[in-house]
Amino acid sequence: MSGTQTPLFRSRAQIDVSATPAEVYAVVSDLARSGEWSPECLGGEWTTGEPGAVGSVFRGENERSGEVVAWAPVVRGKWTTYAEVVAAEAGRTFQWAMHDSKGEKQDSVWGFTIEADGEGSLLVHHFRMGTATEGIRGITAEMDDAQKQQFFAEWGDKVAGDLAETLGRIKAVIEKDKEGAAGAQGA
Template sequence: MGDITESIAEIAPLFLSRSEIRISAAPAEVYSVISDLPRCGEWSPECQGGSWVSGEPSAVGSVFRGENLRSPEVVAWAPVVRGTWFTHAEVVAAEPGRTFRWAMRDSAGRTQDSVWAFDVAAAEDGGSVLVHHFRMGSATEGIRGITAEMDEDGKRRFFAEWGEKVAADLGATLERIKQVVEKG
């Protein structure tokens, strides 16, 4: 019998990252900003904004078309999309003042096991605590394409570097949201 080994790309979750920040504003005020995805260009390191293409804006089931921009320096050795590209995401949870989550769609319009999320709660001493999460349970269409020609060492390197990039992006996003919300 041959040796059966599981590829690093098949281990779930593939990515799991979380960051949090304290914001001097009520949860409802924070939620009104984070659930307004067309404004994401104000805080996201990659998403430049976009528009709602179906459904009631910010409601479960609505679809957002995001315009994204990635520089050549991001995991420069890997064959990731550079420059401008577009994504579609479906809102999968929307509880005003509490949680807002969206799942990335593949090229056929199916939701993938790739969810970005915000959770907001009242802080004990006033204001809010905002948590930003990212979870990719299994490789998305894009990740499969990026890693298709990589050997296991290359995949390990890519997943480690991409995980660091995502973690840094979560923190940068929260810092920028804090600035946007607190400036009013």
Template sequence: MADNPLFESRAEVRVNASPARVYAVVSDLPRSGEWSSECLGGRWVAGAPGTVGAVFRGDNRRAEDVVAWAPVVRGDWSTEAEVVAAEPGRAFRWAMRDSTGAAQDSVWAFELAPDGEGTTLVHHFRMGRPTEGIRKIVSGLDDTARARFFAEWGEKVAGDLADTLQRIRLVIEKDA
């Protein structure tokens, strides 16, 4: 399908709050509807919220115009993700699960570092092997369309990461 990693993108922002405060917000996945371009929020469905092994079911909505020509999910749908790292004040990561509940090689992350009186917050996404969803999307595409999809989807994800960080910064600094 494509060379590994299939997708890898990161964005960063400085937030005027301590790493502990920033971590408390970004690890509270039910609040993600306050800053995500697609996730409307959701709920913890297994494990202690925000701890390694906990499972989050996210409620999502994608607009019709997002990579409009490609056969991606549109409208409302849900996903499950499993927390794979929970290091207060340092890192919070979750892997998307497939339809059997297995963690996929699709990991979203927040990494934090002290920065003077604030925090440098990095939002990172990496997909090594294609997920169940990506395999479905590209299964009917020829090589040219696949290359176009991977390029356009990568741009979409990069933009989403940057937008998400700006919204998180505003939420945290407004509440400070």
């Protein structure tokens, strides 16, 4: 027995950003700004710890439309999540694990990795869910095997699309911020 298990979900997307790794990290590690780029997170606030530090907890305010995997019993409208920072290396990586309703970290980790790439950076957004979270167990509890297979395929596509959309928005925010800063210096 190998002890390794295929994750339930694993997805990643990447984009080139015209900014240094330090500049990119300063933005992506500021989860309170995530409403500027996330398709679902509207932003939120740090509830414990130093903002962005390993062990700190962020309360996110989220909203999802009814069209997302419309046939499945996923959360619609507004809801709150709690996430704990599990990796924070300035200019390199920032990751957070989702909490369950008891405040325990789940095997559901979102994150960014950043690498210098010429004059800019390569920004990778990734998600991994090793085992079903409390929410996924609730969503799939009444599903038969065929429905579960369909749900996991559609949810995987949704996550992949969200990662790519998030990166496009982050790139625009960072490059606009840099453009504004350069313009202010030249004034």
